[in-house]
Amino acid sequence: MNQKGAFAKYLNRMGWLFVTPALVLFSVFLLYPIVSSLYLVTRKWKGLTDSFIGMGNFVRMANDSLFWHSLGTNFFLMAIQIPIMVILALVLAVVLNQGIRRFRGFFRLMFFLPAVTSLVAYSILFRILLQTNGMANNLLMGMGVLTEPIAWLNDPFWANMTIIVALTWRWTGYNMIFFLVGLQNIDNEIYEAAEMDGANKVYQFFRITLPLLVPVILFSAVTSTSGMLQLFDEPNILTNQGGPANATMTAALYIYRQAFVLNSDFGYATALSYMIVILAGFFAWAQIRILGGSKK
Amino acid sequence: MKKILTAVLTLAMLAGAAGLATAQAKKVTVWCWDPNFNGYSMKQAAEVYNKAHPEVTIEIVDIPQQIESKIEAGLQAGGAGLPDIALFQDFQIERFIANYPGIFADLKAAGVDYSQFAAYKVGIMSEKGKVYGIPFDTGSTGLYLRSDYLKQAGVNPDNYLKELTWKDILALGKTVKAKINKSLIAYDSTDYQFLRMIVQSTGGQFFDAAGKLNLNTPAVKAGLQVLKDLNDAGVLYQTEGWNNWVSAFNNGDAAGMVSAVWLIGTLKSQPANAGKWMVAPTPRLEGVAGAQNASNWGGSSWYVFDKAKNKAAAIDFLKSVWASKDPASLGFYNTILKGAGAMGTYLPSRTGATYTASDEFFYKNQKVYADFAKWMEKVPAVRYTANFNAMGTALTASISKYLKGDLKTPDAVVADATTAYNQQVQ
Numbered sequence: 001m002n003q004k005g006a007f008a009k010y011l012n013r014m015g016w017l018f019v020t021p022a023l024v025l026f027s028v029f030l031l032y033p034i035v036s037s038l039y040l041v042t043r044k045w046k047g048l049t050d051s052f053i054g055m056g057n058f059v060r061m062a063n064d065s066l067f068w069h070s071l072g073t074n075f076f077l078m079a080i081q082i083p084i085m086v087i088l089a090l091v092l093a094v095v096l097n098q099g100i101r102r103f104r105g106f107f108r109l110m111f112f113l114p115a116v117t118s119l120v121a122y123s124i125l126f127r128i129l130l131q132t133n134g135m136a137n138n139l140l141m142g143m144g145v146l147t148e149p150i151a152w153l154n155d156p157f158w159a160n161m162t163i164i165v166a167l168t169w170r171w172t173g174y175n176m177i178f179f180l181v182g183l184q185n186i187d188n189e190i191y192e193a194a195e196m197d198g199a200n201k202v203y204q205f206f207r208i209t210l211p212l213l214v215p216v217i218l219f220s221a222v223t224s225t226s227g228m229l230q231l232f233d234e235p236n237i238l239t240n241q242g243g244p245a246n247a248t249m250t251a252a253l254y255i256y257r258q259a260f261v262l263n264s265d266f267g268y269a270t271a272l273s274y275m276i277v278i279l280a281g282f283f284a285w286a287q288i289r290i291l292g293g294s295k296k
Numbered sequence: 297m298k299k300i301l302t303a304v305l306t307l308a309m310l311a312g313a314a315g316l317a318t319a320q321a322k323k324v325t326v327w328c329w330d331p332n333f334n335g336y337s338m339k340q341a342a343e344v345y346n347k348a349h350p351e352v353t354i355e356i357v358d359i360p361q362q363i364e365s366k367i368e369a370g371l372q373a374g375g376a377g378l379p380d381i382a383l384f385q386d387f388q389i390e391r392f393i394a395n396y397p398g399i400f401a402d403l404k405a406a407g408v409d410y411s412q413f414a415a416y417k418v419g420i421m422s423e424k425g426k427v428y429g430i431p432f433d434t435g436s437t438g439l440y441l442r443s444d445y446l447k448q449a450g451v452n453p454d455n456y457l458k459e460l461t462w463k464d465i466l467a468l469g470k471t472v473k474a475k476i477n478k479s480l481i482a483y484d485s486t487d488y489q490f491l492r493m494i495v496q497s498t499g500g501q502f503f504d505a506a507g508k509l510n511l512n513t514p515a516v517k518a519g520l521q522v523l524k525d526l527n528d529a530g531v532l533y534q535t536e537g538w539n540n541w542v543s544a545f546n547n548g549d550a551a552g553m554v555s556a557v558w559l560i561g562t563l564k565s566q567p568a569n570a571g572k573w574m575v576a577p578t579p580r581l582e583g584v585a586g587a588q589n590a591s592n593w594g595g596s597s598w599y600v601f602d603k604a605k606n607k608a609a610a611i612d613f614l615k616s617v618w619a620s621k622d623p624a625s626l627g628f629y630n631t632i633l634k635g636a637g638a639m640g641t642y643l644p645s646r647t648g649a650t651y652t653a654s655d656e657f658f659y660k661n662q663k664v665y666a667d668f669a670k671w672m673e674k675v676p677a678v679r680y681t682a683n684f685n686a687m688g689t690a691l692t693a694s695i696s697k698y699l700k701g702d703l704k705t706p707d708a709v710v711a712d713a714t715t716a717y718n719q720q721v722q
Contacts, residue, residue, distance in 0.1 A: 047395025245693040
């Protein structure tokens with residue numbers, strides 16, 4: 001008895017020892033910032049000087065039309081880019097899974113490669129390609145597609161399209177990999193049975209493949225949504241700090257600028273980031289409710 | 297457990313000892329952002345200093361992107377990871393002095409004679425009798441023009457090497473556009489510096505004496521009108537961002553631009569253009585009182601952090617090279633002007649041979665440095681305040697709407713920018 005108790009105690013101690021590093025890191029990098037943000041958010045914080053203003057930062061947020069405009073940009077990009085990317089990733093995954101036999105590994109690699117390139121490097125490259133006298137315009141004009149160069153980075157509409165194209169280029173391959181894994185987990189016997197029953201390929205896709213992929217689509221949509229709410233690098237570098245005239249200003253970029261460029265106002269920046277956290281949480285909940293409901 | 301604890305403690309002590317060892321070796325760390333310009337200048341200064349003080353190592357670290365954000369993060373962390381000396385752009389410094397009280401060492405108390413520096417550089421770094429920085433370079437501006445393009449358009453370049461107005465330049469731009477289909481001025485649409493230079497050339501301000509934004513001035517509105525006229529006549533060559541802007545005039549897509557003396561190094565990186573460039577005085581804004589044929593763009597200064605590990609060595613280094621009439625120091629100012637086009641603001645240095653030399657890279661061997669130095673004396677001072685970035689951001693967005701036609705009049709631009717500014721700064 002005694003012996004057993006000592007062993008349990010030992011196990012317990014070892015257990016705590018093993019989780020200690022994780023707990024320490026969690027406290028330092030997650031718990032502490034969350035707790036201290038509760039303090040920060042009630043203060044007008046200019047660099048090293050600060051004073052208590054209660055809910056003042058939230059009142060200010062309510063009246064800050066540029067912040068609401070930048071949130072609108074997030075939603076606009078989200079509404080257009082995520083569906084395009086998810087559909088494209090799904091099509092690519094199906095083609096790579098069933099259509100192409102040769103060089104399959106090569107194509108997978110090529111589509112996934114953009115996801116591992118540096119955000120900064122690819123933003124700068126896109127920037128150089130898309131400037132008014134850049135390669136993209138020269139190529140399109142040389143082929144006769146365009147007669148006038150498009151101001152990809154200097155026109156509010158085209159700047160947003162540029163961001164959508166860049167994001168799609170970078171993240172489609174990444175999501176495609178999840179869909180590929182999902183496809184390979186679907187048992188071939190199901191398709192064989194369907195074929196016996198006379199279901200054609202299109203019918204099979206919509207009645208078998210798609211329903212069985214719902215968890216993967218859900219995962220892809222949730223992570224993309226929260227990624228989109230935090231969109232920062234592309235508007236910061238590719239379209240030059242949310243330009244032209246704040247057309248591509250996103251919420252995360254605006255928060256960064258309030259803290260590090262315009263005002264040194266870390267209290268207000270914290271209040272703004274609360275908004276993003278609430279929104280990201282809400283979207284994750286809503287998507288799980290909507291898509292997850294079909295599983296029951 | 298005990299063993300682990302002992303190990304951790306030993307490691308901590310070792311790390312502490314290592315920290316102590318580096319402190320004794322007297323290493324002064326400097327942050328700046330352009331190895332061919334300010335980094336080069338600091339390296340030359342270090343060589344001069346090391347002749348008398350070989351025991352001090354001066355380490356120059358290149359921070360190519362967003363140095364202010366990096367410093368701000370360090371300041372929030374109680375000074376962790378910051379260097380001893382950092383270079384700040386003049387328009388950024390008031391934000392740090394106002395929002396981070398006491399972070400810079402008072403160099404006036406350390407004995408620097410500020411009467412020897414250009415006054416407009418010293419004003420912005422002063423606060424309640426203290427002066428924090430060592431002024432580095434001037435951003436005296438001029439209108440750079442490609443003489444060969446002017447000739448192709450049937451214009452005699454020599455007629456434009458004198459003090460002119462924006463009206464003259466608009467007419468010239470129309471001629472060049474009509475004759476050889478080139479835009480006269482490369483323009484960066486992601487920046488508001490062009491308008492800022494025009495406003496500063498009149499002595500116009502963006503903030504009133506109390507530090508409150510005031511864009512509703514004759515200089516701002518007349519400047520906006522000039523910008524719009526140039527744009528609508530096709531005289532501006534639109535580019536997006538710095539690199540795009542540089543390639544526009546270095547590749548010859550545009551026939552010129554308004555910029556500062558520090559751009560000469562960038563122009564010379566394209567040796568094929570030798571003999572083609574000329575620099576005219578900054579055009580004057582007609583109809584606004586106090587308008588000059590001179591303005592300023594950029595310029596930066598060195599600052600020592602008050603909590604720096606090697607504060608004493610850092611101050612001694614700056615003082616004995618950058619603020620001394622010693623022949624070695626004056627020679628150093630000539631070296632950086634010759635090597636990098638960095639024109640200092642230490643007044644005794646302006647008698648050097650490089651300042652008066654003619655430069656064969658320019659049309660008819662123009663004595664460009666003498667010209668820029670001459671124009672520098674007339675540069676009106678501008679108040680930056682802690683909120684200059686926010687003002688610039690708001691103005692950039694509103695100007696972009698104006699040039700596209702979404703805002704119709706200078707008054708509408710002023711109102712739009714003021715609203716945006718007031719929402720972002722509180």
